Amino acid sequence: MRPRIDPPLPQQYFGAAIQGGRVKMKAGELLELSLGHTAWQINQIISTLNHVSAINFFESWAKNPKPISPVILTIGNMLMLSSSPRFNVYGTDFGWGRPVAVRSGGGNKFDGNITIFEGSEEGSIDIVACLSPATLESMVDDAEFMDVVSI
DSSP states (O other): OGGGSSSOOOTTOOSOOOOOOOOOOOHHHHHHHHHHHHHHHHHHHHHTOSHHHHHHHHHHHHHSOOOOOTTGGGOTTOOEEEOOTTSOTTTOOSSSOSOSOOOOOGGGOSTTEEEEEEOSSTTOEEEEEEOOHHHHHHHHHOHHHHTTOOO
16 A cells, blocks of 8 residues: 555555455366456555555444454455565564564454465565465365476
């Protein structure tokens, strides 16, 4: 949201500037229409997030605040993506040197959450996936999936 707010938040702004969006698809649609279609749907939602939608969201929330419900975080068929490649997470030095790894906090650890960060090497990405043991076991047992991942 930072560059979409008018005037934009300063580069030094240290705080959350997020707004959520939702794409709903059935598993069959995801399989039939491809990952590219899903990415396009996500892109379409992101493109609607602008200064006006942010102001409307924050004004509405201030009138009727709704914290994230624990029920929402335990829905078994939900996948949540977060973060942004715009953040120079490995360039931040708090006086301890360059980070060796970047992870999201405990509040972002629930089944189905995927956080994507800029990777530590040029052009790479780090993916933090929080998945249930049953989901992980199913992935390991999926030969087609295991053919395309590296561990």
